[in-house]
Amino acid sequence: MPRRPKTSRPEPADVAAQLLLCHGASALCVYDAQDRITRWNARYPEFFPEVAPLLTVGLHFVETVRPFLRLQHPDASAQEIEEGVAAALRRHRALEGPVRYQRADGGRWLELRMFPQPDGGRIKIWNDVTAEQQAGAAAGDRGMLELLTVAHVGLIVHDVQGRLLYSNARYFSEMFLHVLTALPDVRTRGTHAAFWRQFAEIFGGDPAYEALCGLPGGGRLPRPVTLQARTGHWFRIAEEDWRGGVASVWTDVTDLMQRGQALQAAYGEVMALNAQLRDRAETDSLTGLPNRRHFESVLSRAQRAVDEGARHAVAVVDIDRFKSINDRFGHDVGDRVLTEVGRCMRTALLPGDVLARPGGDEFAIVLQDAGLDEAAARARTLCAEVERLSLPGTADQAIRTSVSVGVAALRALGDPAETMREADLAMFEAKKAGRNRVGVAG
Numbered sequence: 001m002p003r004r005p006k007t008s009r010p011e012p013a014d015v016a017a018q019l020l021l022c023h024g025a026s027a028l029c030v031y032d033a034q035d036r037i038t039r040w041n042a043r044y045p046e047f048f049p050e051v052a053p054l055l056t057v058g059l060h061f062v063e064t065v066r067p068f069l070r071l072q073h074p075d076a077s078a079q080e081i082e083e084g085v086a087a088a089l090r091r092h093r094a095l096e097g098p099v100r101y102q103r104a105d106g107g108r109w110l111e112l113r114m115f116p117q118p119d120g121g122r123i124k125i126w127n128d129v130t131a132e133q134q135a136g137a138a139a140g141d142r143g144m145l146e147l148l149t150v151a152h153v154g155l156i157v158h159d160v161q162g163r164l165l166y167s168n169a170r171y172f173s174e175m176f177l178h179v180l181t182a183l184p185d186v187r188t189r190g191t192h193a194a195f196w197r198q199f200a201e202i203f204g205g206d207p208a209y210e211a212l213c214g215l216p217g218g219g220r221l222p223r224p225v226t227l228q229a230r231t232g233h234w235f236r237i238a239e240e241d242w243r244g245g246v247a248s249v250w251t252d253v254t255d256l257m258q259r260g261q262a263l264q265a266a267y268g269e270v271m272a273l274n275a276q277l278r279d280r281a282e283t284d285s286l287t288g289l290p291n292r293r294h295f296e297s298v299l300s301r302a303q304r305a306v307d308e309g310a311r312h313a314v315a316v317v318d319i320d321r322f323k324s325i326n327d328r329f330g331h332d333v334g335d336r337v338l339t340e341v342g343r344c345m346r347t348a349l350l351p352g353d354v355l356a357r358p359g360g361d362e363f364a365i366v367l368q369d370a371g372l373d374e375a376a377a378r379a380r381t382l383c384a385e386v387e388r389l390s391l392p393g394t395a396d397q398a399i400r401t402s403v404s405v406g407v408a409a410l411r412a413l414g415d416p417a418e419t420m421r422e423a424d425l426a427m428f429e430a431k432k433a434g435r436n437r438v439g440v441a442g
């Protein structure tokens with residue numbers, strides 16, 4: 001469905017007026033700050049026939065009251081009429097909540113609402129509630145409707161033909177405006193079905209609103225929906241069958257949604273912190289390599305893979321005569337040597353190999369996809385790379401170092417700790433044989 005251009009957005013107050021201009025069931029009259037009539041809809045003169053012949057833009061409120069009072073009180077003096085007019089003007093200006101009254105001529109029962117406008121003027125809306133008032137059975141509903149007038153939900157009821165029957169002040173003054181500011185043309189479409197149809201047209205393409213587009217003929221929502229108006233407010237809308245028509249209840253859930261989002265953000269932060277803690281618990285802080293704990297879980301995984309047919313080997317690496325580096329250059333330089341040897345070996349290994357620093361000047365490796373020969377060859381590469389490493393010790397003296405390595409192959413259904421001990425022994429053999437070399441277990 002094509003979207004309508006949203007360039008000529010009406011002002012909320014204007015939209016409010018438009019809404020009632022189109023809803024046949026209500027009379028609407030707009031007054032400026034000086035209580036002069038600026039707009040009205042077709043129902044207004046129908047509701048107030050005595051005003052009809054006078055109606056012009058700029059007609060003052062009191063001019064609408066005077067003829068009515070004269071009609072109702074033909075024997076009243078001019079002063080009494082003027083007192084009545086003044087009282088009516090005071091009520092007009094002081095009106096706040098909805099008022100339900102019967103016209104003094106004994107005709108319609110009306111429910112009057114006033115919506116103050118930013119320019120100091122006001123919109124007055126009258127609903128004809130005669131039928132409801134007269135139906136004895138409706139007495140209970142009336143109480144309920146009065147309750148809903150002050151409730152924190154928006155309520156709108158459409159009759160069996162889909163025409164607006166009732167809307168409480170909250171729905172109209174607060175909630176509907178959030179949506180209506182985005183609806184450019186409500187004038188020609190007054191029914192419930194038309195509302196949803198237009199709603200779908202405007203918001204089509206947005207998944208939250210797509211659900212609404214699927215309504216058959218704009219009929220009642222099959223289940224409640226929560227959606228965000230273009231103003232940022234969130235609404236939960238639930239619709240129920242009501243005497244052949246539809247009752248729609250709009251609840252502003254902005255607060256709830258914002259709290260939910262804040263909660264979700266906090267949950268995300270906690271999860272990120274947990275991940276950080278887990279990382280820290282498994283990382284050697286000096287070299288950034290996996291620590292003993294991490295290595296043990298990698299070793300167990302490698303053993304399980306070998307049990308299932310893979311070929312992996314392990315290696316134990318020990319820096320040669322590391323104590324003397326510490327003694328000659330200090331502990332800080334010793335630390336840097338550990339870090340650099342670690343970095344050098346990491347670069348020399350294959351990406352799938354896992355290099356860890358379990359502690360001291362010792363490293364441990366799981367060599368992926370390697371039998372004993374392959375493992376020994378990769379270990380010899382490590383020795384050669386570390387031997388080439390040159391690190392600044394003092395101003396005039398570079399540090400050269402080497403490593404001794406022991407390798408062993410993981411055996412299917414074997415004990416990985418036992419294999420590590422074998423690699424350790426092979427490393428000691430390499431040390432005994434003169435260092436800077438590889439010992440092979442078995």
Ligand SMILES: Nc1nc2c(ncn2[C@@H]2O[C@H](COP(=O)(O)OP(=O)(O)OP(=O)(O)O)[C@@H](O)[C@H]2O)c(=O)[nH]1
Nearest residue numbers: 318319320321322323324326331332334335360361
């Ligand atoms: N700078 C530094 N030194 C450490 C660290 N952990 C252990 N060491 C030192 O590393 C040295 C290990 O020495 P050994 O393995 O006993 O012997 P070596 O000097 O390496 O000699 P060989 O192993 O026989 O070649 C000890 O002096 C420890 O104090 C560390 O985190 N930083």
